[in-house]
Amino acid sequence: MPRAVSLAEAQERLLASLPPPPSGCETVPLYAAAGRVSAAASHTPDDLPPFDRSLVDGFAVRCSDGGDLALGPAVRMGAAADPLPAGAACPVPTGGMLPAGADAVVMQENVRRGGGGVCLPRPVRPGENLVRRGSDARAGEIILPAGRRLRPAEIAWLATIGLLELPVRRRPRIGVLSTGDELAAAGLPVLPGQVRDSNAPALCAALERDGAVPVPLGVVGDEREAVRAALRRGLECDALLCTGGSSVGERDFVQSELTQVMGAGPLFSGIAIRPGRPTAAFVAGGRFAVALPGHAVSALVVYELLLRDAVRRFGGDAHPSPRGALAATLAAGLAAPADRDLYARVRLEDGRAVPLEGSSATIGNLARADALVHCAAGCRLAEGAPVAARILD
Numbered sequence: 001m002p003r004a005v006s007l008a009e010a011q012e013r014l015l016a017s018l019p020p021p022p023s024g025c026e027t028v029p030l031y032a033a034a035g036r037v038s039a040a041a042s043h044t045p046d047d048l049p050p051f052d053r054s055l056v057d058g059f060a061v062r063c064s065d066g067g068d069l070a071l072g073p074a075v076r077m078g079a080a081a082d083p084l085p086a087g088a089a090c091p092v093p094t095g096g097m098l099p100a101g102a103d104a105v106v107m108q109e110n111v112r113r114g115g116g117g118v119c120l121p122r123p124v125r126p127g128e129n130l131v132r133r134g135s136d137a138r139a140g141e142i143i144l145p146a147g148r149r150l151r152p153a154e155i156a157w158l159a160t161i162g163l164l165e166l167p168v169r170r171r172p173r174i175g176v177l178s179t180g181d182e183l184a185a186a187g188l189p190v191l192p193g194q195v196r197d198s199n200a201p202a203l204c205a206a207l208e209r210d211g212a213v214p215v216p217l218g219v220v221g222d223e224r225e226a227v228r229a230a231l232r233r234g235l236e237c238d239a240l241l242c243t244g245g246s247s248v249g250e251r252d253f254v255q256s257e258l259t260q261v262m263g264a265g266p267l268f269s270g271i272a273i274r275p276g277r278p279t280a281a282f283v284a285g286g287r288f289a290v291a292l293p294g295h296a297v298s299a300l301v302v303y304e305l306l307l308r309d310a311v312r313r314f315g316g317d318a319h320p321s322p323r324g325a326l327a328a329t330l331a332a333g334l335a336a337p338a339d340r341d342l343y344a345r346v347r348l349e350d351g352r353a354v355p356l357e358g359s360s361a362t363i364g365n366l367a368r369a370d371a372l373v374h375c376a377a378g379c380r381l382a383e384g385a386p387v388a389a390r391i392l393d
Contacts, residue, residue, distance in 0.1 A: 004270030004277055007305060007341065013267045014310055017283040021316040022238045024170035030158060033150045035211055036168035037316040042144040044161045047134035052098035056129045059089035059111055060102035063124045070117045075099060089118050098130055105129035147318030149211065169316035175234035176203045177217040179227060179244040179254060180294055185219040198296045198363055199243040206303050207241075211315040222251040231261045235287055239314060241307070244294030247278035254291045255280050262289060272377065274340045275360035276302040288314070297360040301343055301372065304392065324391040326371065328353040333383045336375040345369035346389060353389050366392075 005013070025039035054060065054075075061069065065087050072088035075081045075096040084090055084101035092098065092105060103126045112119040137143050143157055144150075150166075158166065176199075183197040184190040197219050204214035215237050220230040222245060231254075234240040245254035259265050264284035271279050275298035280291045290307060292299040312320045328346075331354040336342035346353040348370040355373070358365030371389035375381050 002269040004272040004340070005268045007271055007273050010268050010271045010279070010281070010306055011309075014281050014283075014288075014306065015313065017267055017288075018310055018314060019283060019286045019288060021314055022170055022172050025167050026170060027165050027167050029165050030155055030163050033155060033166045033168055034152060036150055036166075036171075037211060038144055038146055038148045038150060039167040039169045039316070041142045041146050042158055042161070042163065042166070044137050044141055044143050045139060046161070047139050048136040048143075048160055049131060049133060052102075052133050053131050054092045054094060054096050054098060054105045054129065055131055056105055056107045057094050058092060058105045058107045058129060059118055060084060060092045060099050060105050061089045061120065061124060062086070062101055063104050063126050066120055066123060068117060068119045072099070089120075102130075103127065145318075147316055149312065149317045149319070149321070171211055171213045172238040172311075172315050173215050174207050174212045174311070175215045175217050175237035175240040176200050176207070177230055177234050177240065177242045178219045179222065179230075179242060180219070181221045181251075183219045183244070199292075199294070199299050202296055202300055203241055203243070203292075203303060206300070206308070207311060210308055210311045211317065212311055222253065224253045224257065227253045228257045228261060231257055231289075235261060235289065237287075239287055239311075240289040241292060241303075242289065243292045243296075243299045246280055246291035246293060258282050258289055258291060262287070266291075271302070271306070272340045273302075273305070274337060274342050276305070276343075277340060279306070293360070295360040296363045297345075297358075297366045300366060301360075304372070304390075305343065324393075325388045326391060327351075328371075328373075328387055328389045330373070330381055330383055330385045330387055331355070333385075334373065334375045334381045336377050336379055338378045341377050342375040343372045344375060346371050346373050348389060353387055 069089040072085050072090035073082045074091040077093050077096050081097040081099040084099040090099050104124045178197045178200045182194050184194045200216050207214040217234050220226050242254050245252045262282050262284040266280040266282050269280040278293045279302050282289045309320045331352040334344050345356045345365050353373050356365040371391050373387045
């Protein structure tokens with residue numbers, strides 16, 4: 001069996017060899033751009049915000065006036081404000097335009113009213129309770145670079161400059177192939193000795209979440225010529241994920257056939273992790289392919305640890321978001337094998353990481369998991385040990 005590389009080495013090799021994102025873009029309505037990757041930079045034509053605004057319901061004032069102030073003209077929401085008269089305070093709503101001459105806003109509950117005016121009980125600092133014109137962005141500034149995956153926050157920002165639609169990168173088409181005589185394809189009867197294929201639906205869902213277009217390729221049995229033909233079909237996509245047949249068993253053909261079909265050997269064959277050791281990656285001809293383990297837990301853990309960022313980068317995302325983690329304490333001890341790092345599935349309960357029973361063949365322990373906890377090869381983590389729990393979403 002070839003030497004298994006570390007997860008860090010596998011990540012480095014794959015990302016360093018990853019082909020450029022597929023070419024092409026399309027224009028979509030702004031409301032439909034969530035999760036897509038921007039194909040061009042967006043500039044703001046105006047300062048954001050376009051005028052000084054109040055952050056509170058209160059009174060716009062000139063700090064140098066202070067003390068007792070006359071009541072000036074009220075600012076109406078959505079309307080231009082009249083200039084602030086000397087020695088006056090103008091009522092202003094939250095978000096309202098600041099009158100020219102005002103340099104602060106006093107919250108309405110912090111003034112005393114009477115005699116047709118207001119009294120400021122304390123000195124006011126310039127800039128208090130207001131947001132200045134251009135403090136979010138200046139006219140001509142890039143507010144969204146190319147290669148950024150859009151979240152609702154970016155869409156809100158683009159809406160403030162009046163965009164109705166946005167050019168986004170074409171989503172890569174990634175084939176998903178399941179192999180194994182033991183698998184029953186969706187919709188077919190399950191024969192004795194078979195199980196239903198859960199790998200393809202799970203990986204397709206992960207690809208959809210991460211901005212790719214999944215292309216389900218069905219199930220192929222452990223027969224060399226059938227595997228070779230299915231791999232050729234799969235490589236008509238921009239990339240290919242295969243599950244099963246990736247180890248060194250007598251009928252494990254995927255790695256050797258990928259080498260033949262792609263005309264290149266693997267970047268690595270085996271990762272020193274549990275679960276997920278029998279994983280191999282290939283890059284050639286502007287395509288990449290990954291042979292994943294056949295057990296769904298192993299395949300999905302490897303996808304999370306190795307492929308999620310790669311898929312997003314292949315889709316043009318130049319700034320993949322870091323994965324979230326929570327500090328927790330172990331509710332039970334963990335021990336990793338001498339030759340592999342362990343990624344234990346855990347449930348999070350009141351700040352504790354509770355390891356879940358079950359092997360990589362029991363998908364329920366991953367479905368019940370909230371996070372993964374890393375234990376280095378040959379190490380033990382005692383009950384109560386502090387850990388960083390990598391959130392699964």
